[in-house]
Amino acid sequence: MAASSRSARETKRRIQQMEAKRELRRDQEKRRKRDNVIAAGAGTAAVVLAVVLQLTAFAGNPSEEEFAAAQADLAGPSASADPSVQATNAANIPAADTAAGKTFTGELVLNGTALGVELDGTKAPQAAAVFKSLSDEGFYSGKTCHRLTTGESFALLQCGSSDGTGEGDAGYRWGPLENTPEDNAYPAGTIAVARSGNNTYGNGTQFFIVYKDTVIPADSAGGYTVVGRVTSGLDTVANIAAAGITPGGSATDGAPVEPVTIDSFSLK
Known part of the structure; x- marks a missing residue:
């Protein structure tokens, strides 16, 4: 009886050990799956964050690394993600009808x-009015070209x-967007208006000249106003x-x- 009892206890102990090991393996498997899910979520978040940064870091205009993942925020400083923000022109912005139908x-x-250069007041009257007004005032004389991108596309x-850093002038904001390319393509020679991201009224004093055919993905507000061309x-x-x-x-x-200075900008 004693030997039989010992054998039964030993069998029970072994069964308990086996159950404990199985439970441990189940717990390890659960933790592994949970860690994989967390890692995948973190990876997804990192990708999303990278794209967001690329789409909103263009405090003035676009780049190839930005372009490669949808780089583009041409224009000014950081801006609200709400395209309706500041949906009225600043008081010192010239009226669009001063340039409507005209070519400068x-x-x-x-x-x-x-x-x-040539500016198109028919397709982009508000933009043409702004740049004609600023050029007449001599605003651009002595200003610089602070940003260059050299990507293949x-x-x-x-x-x-206004200060040479790429920051916009909060007191000189205007819109709306005009003459934006439906295919996001900006041919060589295009003169377009830089703006803060995701804001239809985020235009300011900055502009960019496209020197090779370029593609700039639109953001939530749209594309960038093409105001004219280099002739x-x-x-x-x-x-x-x-x-x-x-x-x-x-x-x-x-x-x-090579530092670039604007000696003058004249329009008639």
Whole structure:
């Protein structure tokens, strides 16, 4: 009887050990699956965050790394994600009807070399009115072109920041968007208006010149207002781009190695 009892107890102990091991394996499997889910969620969040940053970091205009994942926020500083924000023009913005139906021609002089330019008051009357007014005031004389992108399909020079940093002027905001490309394509020679992201009334004083055919994905507000084109001298911008980007940041998006100053911007 004693031997039989010991055998029964030993069998019961072994069964309990086996159950304990199975329970441990079940717990480990649950933890593994849970950790995998958390890791996958974190990875997804990282991807989403990266895309959001790429779409909103363009405090002035676009880049190839940004372009590669939907880079583009051409224009000014950070802005509200609500396109209806500031849905009225600042008091100092000229009326669109001062340029409606008109074509303005003139010169944009960069580092002593003139580019012929033409602004279209029929397709973009508000934008044409703004740039005609600013040029008449001499606003652009002495301003700089602070940003250059050199991507294969994302190539532009951005100019006209009031303080040269790319930050916008909060007291000079206007809209709405006009003449935005439906296919997000901006041909070489395009002159378009830089703006803060996701804001139809986020335009300011900055503009960008496209020197190679470029694609800029629209954000929640849409694309970027095409106000005109370079009619001559586009090779000047291409030469500036050929000199490259100032080392220290992105290889395809940053300040141009060759500092660029706007000597004058005249329209008639």
